[in-house]
Amino acid sequence: MNITKTRAVILPQYNDNLIRALLGLKIEEIDIPELRSDDVLIRLEAAPCNPSDIAFLRGGYNIVKPLPAVPGFEGTGEVVDTGENARNLLGKKVSCFSQDDADGTWAEYFRVKASDCIVLKKGMEMEQAACLSINPLTAIGLFAMVEQAGNPSFIVNAAGGQVPDFMRMMAAEKGIEVINIVRRPEQVAHLKSEGQQWVLNNTDDYFTEQFKEACNNLKPAFAFDAVAGDMAGQLLNCMPGGATLVVYGGLSGQAVSGLDPMGLIFRHKKVMGFNLNDWIAGMDRETFQQYTDFVQDQFIRGKFKTTIQGHYKLEEVVTGIRTYIKSMSSGKILLIRSE
């Protein structure tokens, strides 16, 4: 197939002010970069907007592409063309992770490396496949730390998000208790209705007392922090000796702060970061395949599910993102092909 052009969402300029960045987005017909021998061309089915995409639009993510750029770090669709070394993927439905400079998934057709594709199993829904490559694997990477430590209880903040959701699903299977921290009363009500016993709202007056009580009861060994800022210090300071704060997101936009140095020096507390790309890069292809098979099986059996709050055509991208940032806990928004 010789497809050389595509309609795509174009970011002409990074802007720390998200509303301004959104107002700059346009839909344009662009040339598809030539496929290299290990590349595939994907016809978009659906691509989500994640917090990393928001950070990218603001110019505040680890990846800064030359402008104008097509945003979108993951998506799903059918492989419609391939380079020489990737012919085995032709016609396959795949989920993919794309952090290439020249390409993003918010386009009707996009190029990715064959090695960044996960071939979908029979029974894997395309909508769920759109959000397969980032959050579920992140949750598995984080949960592997819990397993290696002998399944202690742990803390998650931004607990209404998808990564904590997958972690709770795995914790429940092993009877591990989780302390959930959210920022709105409706999120407390939602998680309690799902059977979570420990759900705290960090905007409540008595949050610190409640959190200390939860830590005394459950002795959590890890806090998985997607927020950073003061929250990070507060978490680790209240945790027992030997505990580890794992920072995997910076949703507050603030530096990690407020850590009591005495805990680090005398109580063996630790702070570390987690990055999905590095975690994947540290494993061989066979192990990666085992993880992606495991993840897909969880979706196919209905144990994992990404909540989707809306579908938007590429030209509705701004409305879609505005809906998402109003309430991220309500689920992802998906960008879908227009025709």
Ligand SMILES: NC(=O)c1ccc[n+]([C@@H]2O[C@H](COP(=O)([O-])OP(=O)(O)OC[C@H]3O[C@@H](n4cnc5c(N)ncnc54)[C@H](OP(=O)(O)O)[C@@H]3O)[C@@H](O)[C@H]2O)c1
């Ligand atoms: N390190 C890695 O490799 C890696 C991989 C995947 C994801 N991540 C990071 O993980 C984080 C969560 O991603 P996700 O996809 O699970 O998110 P998500 O499903 O989109 O949900 C985000 C959650 O965070 C809450 N939130 C947003 N801003 C917040 C703030 N300033 N303070 C407290 N809570 C806040 C939202 O609550 P509301 O409903 O109140 O907005 C929502 O519950 C993001 O920072 C993402 O970049 C990192």
